[in-house]
């Protein structure tokens with residue numbers, strides 16, 4: 001199974017210790033090195049490969065996921081490692097962003113939302129980012145081999161993410177193929193953006 005819907009994900013979370021691997025996303029590591037400290041909101045945190053990594057480094061982390069199994073696992077991993085992650089079992093498209101954060105992540109999750117919800121989510125992410133804070137967002141692109149087969153998922157157009165961040169400083173934007181190892185090893189085509197909030201941007 002290379003494309004999982006939410007029901008599949010819920011089941012798969014019970015089968016594997018770390019469904020998406022235990023290593024943090026490389027961009028997350030790079031930006032953590034840059035920021036060194038601060039508050040983080042991880043949207044669609046899964047079992048927490050990024051949230052746990054950042055909390056271990058001393059960041060103040062909030063992780064949100066719609067999956068009960070992911071949230072239970074993240075909670076357990078967090079307790080075992082004696083970390084203090086704030087964990088919310090919520091739909092990110094209905095989430096009230098009550099605080100401002102130094103770093104907001106949405107890694108490999110927006111494919112589950114439609115374009116309107118993505119647009120609203122990114123608006124909220126931007127508003128809830130502190131001045132000089134960072135957003136990291138990744139998603140499947142329409143060059144992914146699942147594009148035509150999975151109308152239920154959202155596939156980004158080339159450069160689409162950049163359009164949301166015209167008033168931020170885009171530190172990095174890439175479109176690339178990666179190997180994914182849940183189930184049989186397979187490729188995905190992804191876009192990623194790392195954008196920094198300039199003073200006063202919305």
Ligand SMILES: C[S@@+](CC[C@H](N)C(=O)[O-])C[C@H]1O[C@@H](n2cnc3c(N)ncnc32)[C@H](O)[C@@H]1O
Pocket residue numbers: 009020025043044045046047048049050064065066067070090091092093106107108109112
């Ligand atoms: C491919 S996983 C990525 C997990 C994590 N970001 C990572 O990089 O390891 C996508 C996650 O998004 C979650 N998700 C999907 N739709 C969501 C929604 N509307 N609100 C919150 N989480 C959602 C899924 O439960 C799943 O844990």
